[in-house]
Amino acid sequence: xxxxxxxGESPEYLFWVGCAGSFDDRQKKVTRAFCEILQKxxxxxxxxxxxxxxxxxxxxxxxxxxxxxxxxxxxVQVLNMYGVKKIITTCPHCFNTLKNEYPALGGNYEVIHHSxxxxxxxxxxxxxxxxxxxxxxxxxxxxxxxxxxxxxxxxEIILGLQKELKELKSCKTNGLCCGAGGAQVFKEPEAxxxxxxxxxxxxxxxxxxxxxxxxxxxxMVMLQDGLNKTGKEKEIQLIxxxxxxxxxM
Numbered sequence: 001x002x003x004x005x006x007x008g009e010s011p012e013y014l015f016w017v018g019c020a021g022s023f024d025d026r027q028k029k030v031t032r033a034f035c036e037i038l039q040k041x042x043x044x045x046x047x048x049x050x051x052x053x054x055x056x057x058x059x060x061x062x063x064x065x066x067x068x069x070x071x072x073x074x075x076v077q078v079l080n081m082y083g084v085k086k087i088i089t090t091c092p093h094c095f096n097t098l099k100n101e102y103p104a105l106g107g108n109y110e111v112i113h114h115s116x117x118x119x120x121x122x123x124x125x126x127x128x129x130x131x132x133x134x135x136x137x138x139x140x141x142x143x144x145x146x147x148x149x150x151x152x153x154x155x156e157i158i159l160g161l162q163k164e165l166k167e168l169k170s171c172k173t174n175g176l177c178c179g180a181g182g183a184q185v186f187k188e189p190e191a192x193x194x195x196x197x198x199x200x201x202x203x204x205x206x207x208x209x210x211x212x213x214x215x216x217x218x219x220m221v222m223l224q225d226g227l228n229k230t231g232k233e234k235e236i237q238l239i240x241x242x243x244x245x246x247x248x249m
Contacts, residue, residue, distance in 0.1 A: 001046040001082050011044040013112075014079070016089040016098065019054050020217035026224070027090075027217040034090055034114055034242040040249060041126045045088070051078050055097040062183035069105075072097075076107035090114045090242060092143035092216045099148070113144060115215045115241050119153040122160035122245075129161040130248045137166040137209035139200070139223065140175035141216035154215055157241050161248050169203050176200050178226075180218035201226030204236060211237045213244055 004011055015035070020027040038045050056071035079087075087109045089095050099111035121127045136158045144150045151172050158165045170176035179189065179196030189195050201223060204212055214220050220238055227233040 001048050001051070001084075004046050005082055010083065011046040013038075013043065013045040013086045013088045014082075014084045015045045015047050016055075016087050016091075016094050017047055017052060018089060018091040018094045018217070020221075021090055022052075024217060024221070026220055030090055030217070030220075030240040030242050033240070033246040037118070037121075037127070037242060037246055037249065041121055048078065055094050057093045057097040058183045058186065060097075060101075061181070062186070072102060072105050072107070076102055076105050079107060079109065084109060086110045086112065088112045088114060088117055090215070090217070090240070092141045092148070093218060096143045096147050113148075113150060113153070113215065115144070115153040115157060116150065118241060118245050119156040119160065122157060127160075127245060127249060129163075131162060132248070133162060133164065134211065135164045135166050135209065136244070137168055137204065137207055137212045138171075139168065139178070139204070139212055139214050139219055140171055141214070141219050142175065142177050142181050144215055145175050146173060154213065154241055157245065158213060161244065163244075166207060166209050168207050168209070170200075176203065178216075178219040178222035180222045185218050185221065195226070195229070197222040197226035198229050199226075201230050201232070205230060205232050210235065211239060213241050214238055215241045 017031055021031040053075055054071055056068035060068035087098055095111055095113045138154050138158060155165055177196060178200055224238055227236055
């Protein structure tokens with residue numbers, strides 16, 4: 001973003017990479033896939049690079065409001081300095097925080113989840129399917145679905161790529177959490193009858209789906225762990241929506 005600013009120009013979007021997209025080995029692949037898509041369709045975008053810090057979502061969910069305020073205010077200052085108007089992110093947690101919680105701190109932006117942009121690009125004919133038909137299940141992420149009402153865009157992607165959409169038992173408004181929300185991803189679960197990610201993984205196994213599309217790095221981590229615990233990790237593939245789109249281009 002600093003380079004764009006120095007040239008006196010502005011990209012169409014600021015791509016908020018997020019902590020997982022920057023540092024988690026699995027999510028780095030999603031980051032690369034999404035960037036390649038944007039480049040192929042000719043959408044201009046920039047990243048903050050080292051100027052990007054955590055949105056503060058984990059800190060606020062864990063109860064450290066002071067740390068959240070510090071992180072969020074620092075980010076708002078940087079974003080406003082560059083005159084950012086549109087932000088796109090592959091993480092529903094970043095999406096929710098930037099969209100719904102930053103306005104109270106002076107950060108007012110149009111925030112878009114990558115599933116929304118990808119669905120639009122498919123509708124506009126800028127992304128076309130290679131015609132390979134397969135059955136794809138979709139896992140609703142809490143911070144995308146129930147928190148922000150984004151249910152159709154991910155499904156439009158799957159159907160727009162001429163895939164067969166398979167709904168899981170718990171879906172849409174009755175979706176089942178992967179167990180990572182509320183900063184739970186950073187700690188061991190409390191004692192109970194069954195770990196949440198295992199319960200969700202069992203639903204996936206029972207559905208018979210062999211490929212599950214996801215739009216959240218937290219869900220990717222938790223569901224992969226759940227499948228590992230059920231011993232089905234080699235039979236069922238988890239794939240981000242961006243990777244699914246990239247494979248057809």
